[in-house]
Amino acid sequence: MSTDSQKPSAGKTLFDKIWDAHTVSTVENGPTQLYIDRHFCHEVTSPQAFAGLRARGLKVFRPERTTMTADHNTPTINQDQPVSDPISRNQLDTFDKNAKEFDMPFYYPLGNKKNGVVHIIGPENGFTHPGMTIVCGDSHTSTHGAFGAIAFGIGTSEVEMVLASQCILQTRAKTMRINFTGKLQDGVIAKDLALYMISQLTTGGATGYFVEYAGEAIRNMSMEERMTVCNLSIEMGARGGMIAPDEKTFEYVKGREFAPKGEEWDKQLAYWKTLKTDEDAVFDKEYTFDASQIPPMITYGTNPGMGMGITDSIPTLEAIDEAGRISFQKSLDYMGFQPGEKLEGKSIDYVFLGSCTNGRIEDFRVFANYVKGKKKADNVTAWLVPGSWMVEKQIREEGLYDILTEAGFALRQPGCSACLAMNDDKVPAGKYAVSTSNRNFEGRQGPGARTILAGPLVAAAAAITGKITNP
């Protein structure tokens, strides 16, 4: 693989520009040695990496480039008390021990006011900047791509590489651009756009590619909406997703605690303004969708590609290609659905608002705005989990807390929670959960749990009616 652009006659994509700017060397006939500007780290995918350093007698090469937060395996109630599960407690203690032993300066354990879901605390504290390379032992690292960064998930061996050398060996991905022309309809939000896109491309449709999102509908989005779209890139197999930075991006970053200040800000800003795909750049693959045709979306199956408009019917068996029919039927059997069935009006049991996909303040605003003056359905258990303490504080300051409480909802403490159900927030077997998270895999929200992915607006409607409802 050459580090030079493979299309010498054409301009460069945003991806190419950032990749080339971070190339330290290229292994002959092999991957690129890529410098990593920011490494995010959590308790579940890092202990074996720190153990690896210890076994090799190594120090962390650049501790100031790693941000650590406990989020995946943490309770969302009583965080001031010791964690009851001894195995979880051991994992958190190990994280703590590693942070201290290796002198990690940016460490936000449970109880710290900067603690929260890793992909939420990064941007909100100003750790995430345009033009960066960002990695984390978590596939939803693509979230940070919303700032015009190359951000992607890595395995634990790679976490060890970054800790040991601030570099990673990585094969250059192919490039894809997905354009969304036109405007989203009222009541259709970023999550709908993303679920629609994944349903069109399928769960492996962007594997091997790094995606740039573009077009009017993307430009019109706030930074938080852009984060939702980039977050879900991995759900169609993409290595990552990114959006060229613009005034909204700079405005978001400016003034945050770890954002550049003064002269450094001016210098960085001048560079960030150059970060866009050249007009004559050629992508390996390009798709265009009309954003105005996208409906509110839900999923009906056990991967995020199995999505449909909320008023649509599940495909019939005949509509599925033959090689995929066993998997399709297995998926519907798990969900308790029939081919060709409509889901609107179907009774549900749980609603989960939160996760790195939809656990930010705007998601809580959308949810609260819908439930204002209404009452939660009696048959619904609702878990509302802010993505961070900063989001939680804002929920209270903006008066959303009172709206939610009056409508019969309670707020939990920050963490990944029921998105992956490593803690006690598990949906019971056979129960239906409308979730604003990112994966509807079998057992993802608890053994036997049945997940219907949706945006915060569809989730709010379901929480009020107790049924799948078109908001």
Added chain:
Amino acid sequence: MEKFQTLTSTYIPLPIENVDTDQIIPARFLKATDKNGFGDNLFADWRYNKDGSPKADFVLNNPTYKGEILVAGKNFGSGSSREHAAWAVAGYGFKVVVSSFFADIFKNNALNNGVLPVVVSPEFLAKLFADVASDPQATITVDLQNQTVTNNKSQQTESFEINPYKKECLLNGLDDIDYLLSKKDLIEQYEKSK
């Protein structure tokens, strides 16, 4: 890391598409702080009943099928970046996973743990499933040096792709950290240039 050169083995068929990492190793098993023991929970929710007894209809519980090669439907390893999935596959004793398509992060994680992902054509994959259904003793040979995979029952051979660097790593049992640590001077030069 263990060296990998060639392997001939019977194989275990899993003709399901989009097998995600939550199926390979459910999240509740990710609480460990070392790499051991994940093989016991490989495909846990398909493999065990709630009481921990084996589910008779799952292929890993069927004594007819054995081997160091797992053959799975397309898009194997989609979803989470958890390397625990690769540790579970390796820990169970698989040295090769054959599919018509792999998710990227799983593929990297497998290679970093000495497990070789082999991509074959959909037709080759379908034939492997058909052949093992009629003859559970059917074998596959994987030759890394020559980058070939052979269905010994049908005598069909395909070549597979692998990054030349990763191939050398597997053949010699080396990992990326050794390489990166040898490049510290380049890294420091890079940092100074910024």
